[in-house]
Amino acid sequence: MALQINAATFTGINGIIINVEVDISKGLPSFNIVGLADTSVKESKERVRSAIINSGFKFPVNRITINLAPADLKKEGALFDLPIAIGILAITNQISIDSIDKYIIAGELSLNGSLKKIKGALSIALKSVEEGINNVIIPTENAKECSMVKNCSIFPFDNLSQVVNYFQYKDSMPFKYEEIAEVHKSLLDFKDIIGQESSKRAIEVAASGGHNMILFGPPGSGKTMLAKRIPSILPPLNYDEALEVTQIYSVCGKLENNTLIFKRPFRNPHHTSSQIALVGGGAKLIPGEISLAHNGVLFLDEILEFKKSTLEVLRQPLEDRVIKLSKATGNVTYPCNFMLIGSLNPCLCGNYGSNKECVCTEYERKRYLGKLSNPLLDRIDLFSFVNTLNYEELSMKKKSESSIDIAKRVLQAREIQLDRFKNDAIHCNAQMEERHIKKFCELTNESNRIIKNIFNKFQLSTRAYSRILKVSRTIADMHGNNKINPVDIIEATQYRKFVDEKIV
């Protein structure tokens, strides 16, 4: 009679429960794994055999067949080593199978029987709870990332013998680990930046509403310094956001310290990065930088140095906040809800608009900025010019505000938005669509008159108009006002000024 063990795998960031069926029969000794197993599952045969023998158990000299069901699903990774080994030990009566169906088992075995860290453990634990199987057996190194899953008992082990002992005596308590959310452990602080008050204000607006932003100005003016400090003023991830971010890092094996991530990600890919590195894909459909930046910041320094074709692929994910990757063997969808921050020089020599002389012709400047297509520019809510400081500003002794103080205000503005959108599937003003704008961007009479004037004077596109309303909504939230006032609109319009003082 065949025996069943609950195992699991994942696709994208979603866990999937797999049934490992073990059958043993008389006949010539053989060991087969069926169910569309890829090469790594086949290699698992050798690891399972050695691990069982080296842990002091007997490997049966019979005909063993393992079926991984459902069969039509592509299964990758070495997650099935442990459930297969447990299955073989159970069917040969070397282990008690009492209540084995109440556990999901996942783990990679090394030849000596020890358990190695797996990818996607958090997704597996979350899926287990969803399926009502609330006990999960995993390698010790994966315990911390799963420790925060509600209603789930995690049983971490170092090696095969420990798992066998556990089933014999049930003497282990579920793993407990109190995660301490890191609060502002970032070493970078806005208080280290002298001056640049207008850019700091623009950044605070962007952070408050989750808006995409471009910082432009001459080289050395501090654009990168400013951008790198943005995570220090963003609110910490909430529980659900932290789970999402950790799942992404877990499935691609990028989880540092093996613990849940509570800090908003800040990704800073180099301009030579390939399209796959940026959006994800490749043979294994792994997540790219845009997904690693999920719920955080994607910073493209010197954005014009990126290939135009690479920048263009950002358009769809910026709009949809998810990316669908496909190849012959299947599709995966990864979340990628990030704040895009770009930096660029205003022209080839870098000095245009600054206090130094620009030596570029108008044609050169236009060609240089042409790399940013209009559809991409349309997805940017704020532009901020970062000038080099003059002597008076540099020698000012005035202390700059610290990130902690700015973060408090950002959090306040974000809380207003969370409350506003509690019945809509969005979290912040930047995510508003037309219907939200209609519903939530209420203007005073005076504001109505002003925005009409601005619309006609600058011949705004509808998109630019919506962007101004969204940013105005954020500024009004920062002021704690329900209705959008003229000052909010005027400030928001300032942030549409790109190179040449042109309103885009």
Ligand SMILES: [Zn+2]
């Ligand atoms: Zn120039």
